[in-house]
Amino acid sequence: MRKRKILLVNPWIEDFAAYDFWLKPVGLLYVGSFLKSIGIEVELIDLMNRYDPELPLYTRVPKDKFYGTGKFPHMEIKKPEILDFVPRKYKRYGMPEELFRKRLREIGKDVSAVFVTSTLTYWYPGYFDTIRVLKEELSVPIVLGGFFARNQPHVAKKSGAYVFTKTDLRYLPRFLNELLGWDIPDTEIDWFTDLSPAYELYNRVGYVVLLTTLGCPYRCTYCIAHRNWEVMKFKDPDVVVGEIEKFSELLSVKDIVFFDDAILINKERHFKVILRKILEKNLHKQLRFHLPNGIHARLLDQETADLLFEANFKTIKLGYETSGKLQIATGGKVRDEDIVRASEILHRAGYTREEVMAYIMVNLPEQTTEDVKNAIDVCASIDIDFSVNEFTPIVGTDIWIDLVNKGKLTGLEDPLLLNNTVLPYWWGNMTYEQIHEVKEYAKQKKIELGWKKDGNKII
Numbered sequence: 001m002r003k004r005k006i007l008l009v010n011p012w013i014e015d016f017a018a019y020d021f022w023l024k025p026v027g028l029l030y031v032g033s034f035l036k037s038i039g040i041e042v043e044l045i046d047l048m049n050r051y052d053p054e055l056p057l058y059t060r061v062p063k064d065k066f067y068g069t070g071k072f073p074h075m076e077i078k079k080p081e082i083l084d085f086v087p088r089k090y091k092r093y094g095m096p097e098e099l100f101r102k103r104l105r106e107i108g109k110d111v112s113a114v115f116v117t118s119t120l121t122y123w124y125p126g127y128f129d130t131i132r133v134l135k136e137e138l139s140v141p142i143v144l145g146g147f148f149a150r151n152q153p154h155v156a157k158k159s160g161a162y163v164f165t166k167t168d169l170r171y172l173p174r175f176l177n178e179l180l181g182w183d184i185p186d187t188e189i190d191w192f193t194d195l196s197p198a199y200e201l202y203n204r205v206g207y208v209v210l211l212t213t214l215g216c217p218y219r220c221t222y223c224i225a226h227r228n229w230e231v232m233k234f235k236d237p238d239v240v241v242g243e244i245e246k247f248s249e250l251l252s253v254k255d256i257v258f259f260d261d262a263i264l265i266n267k268e269r270h271f272k273v274i275l276r277k278i279l280e281k282n283l284h285k286q287l288r289f290h291l292p293n294g295i296h297a298r299l300l301d302q303e304t305a306d307l308l309f310e311a312n313f314k315t316i317k318l319g320y321e322t323s324g325k326l327q328i329a330t331g332g333k334v335r336d337e338d339i340v341r342a343s344e345i346l347h348r349a350g351y352t353r354e355e356v357m358a359y360i361m362v363n364l365p366e367q368t369t370e371d372v373k374n375a376i377d378v379c380a381s382i383d384i385d386f387s388v389n390e391f392t393p394i395v396g397t398d399i400w401i402d403l404v405n406k407g408k409l410t411g412l413e414d415p416l417l418l419n420n421t422v423l424p425y426w427w428g429n430m431t432y433e434q435i436h437e438v439k440e441y442a443k444q445k446k447i448e449l450g451w452k453k454d455g456n457k458i459i
């Protein structure tokens with residue numbers, strides 16, 4: 001019988017800009033673990049791993065910026081026609097095609113199928129190009145899964161791959177049996193609580209991204225997280241700490257990143273327990289930790305902040321999003337006073353502006369430029385850094401449904417047009433000039449406060 005072996009591929013990103021802010025295909029790594037648990041051999045090609053040992057032989061790899069983050073190697077490519085009106089260069093980020101093809105020839109010979117993952121919907125040209133190369137090099141079924149495949153299955157099918165749209169991996173055995181004529185029995189394994197992401201598939205990475213929870217109980221109108229997972233799941237704190245120990249040692253990394261959507265929910269029984277265990281085991285003496293996914297300011301208390309500081313958490317991002325009436329209208333997860341209180345707590349714990357940053361969104365429907373500027377002013381007044389990010393309407397969110405109902409979107413837009421870089425060029429919400437004005441306001445504010453010198457950080 002032919003060996004049962006599946007190749008996992010983290011595809012290219014194609015966009016106007018991309019940066020490695022701790023991007024790892026954690027979902028795909030869990031798929032790897034799940035497949036192993038049902039007796040299938042697994043290989044991985046991560047086209048976005050800046051730490052791939054062979055990469056420098058094929059391209060210039062930009063140096064790390066901080067804590068393992070950095071620019072991806074990239075090349076300019078032809079813009080998809082639908083984006084011709086955007087006056088910016090389009091690029092492919094990640095491993096050069098030549099190295100990808102070489103890898104496929106080395107390890108692709110005896111695979112039975114390839115699983116390609118996906119995240120942002122407007123990155124689909126990168127997924128499609130990855131699949132095109134896979135089809136040229138291998139004659140086995142290719143399966144596309146991940147967020148884009150679930151959110152836009154009709155577009156995903158145009159890749160020519162089979163599309164897997166489930167989040168519950170217990171559907172995988174049956175899917176594979178149908179696809180490949182196998183006879184894998186059903187399993188009751190819960191991929192999240194029973195398994196760990198298969199980081200052992202890497203030779204080298206710069207950091208490890210982990211999830212300690214799945215889901216979020218909030219219902220923000222611009223967010224899809226609460227629709228992805230019906231109930232929140234918590235991983236046993238001992239298992240989380242075991243993962244930290246195992247993978248930091250195995251891959252010799254110093255930076256551990258948590259990408260949970262709502263890590264502070266149930267914190268007494270979950271996150272605080274993890275933090276105390278990190279301290280008990282002295283992991284904070286060798287490792288740095290990061291929370292880049294916007295924690296809930298309202299749920300932060302002094303004890304958590306003190307534990308975070310003691311446990312060597314170096315990056316704390318707060319989800320602020322906007323000031324003004326939209327705070328309540330979009331779900332009420334945070335108010336100005338929560339951000340102010342959280343910053344006081346964090347400063348008291350010992351944090352400085354170097355480590356604490358609030359995310360602010362611009363171009364939300366019905367948001368004014370004043371809402372954004374006020375949010376910037378609030379952050380400036382409490383001495384926390386801020387980043388202004390452009391909103392993108394995710395298909396299936398409340399805000400997207402509302403925009404379609406009001407005729408502000410047709411609901412049939414090509415995902416490429418919903419790229420936040422592209423929206424200001426065609427969508428009649430905020431104009432390109434208004435967004436530019438707000439970004440300039442943010443930049444000038446940082447210069448005025450001495451936080452930046454002509455766009456360069458000086459602290």
Ligand code: SF4
Nearest residue numbers: 216218220223225261
């Ligand atoms: S934005 Fe954050 S708080 Fe709101 S639903 Fe999404 S993950 Fe939850």
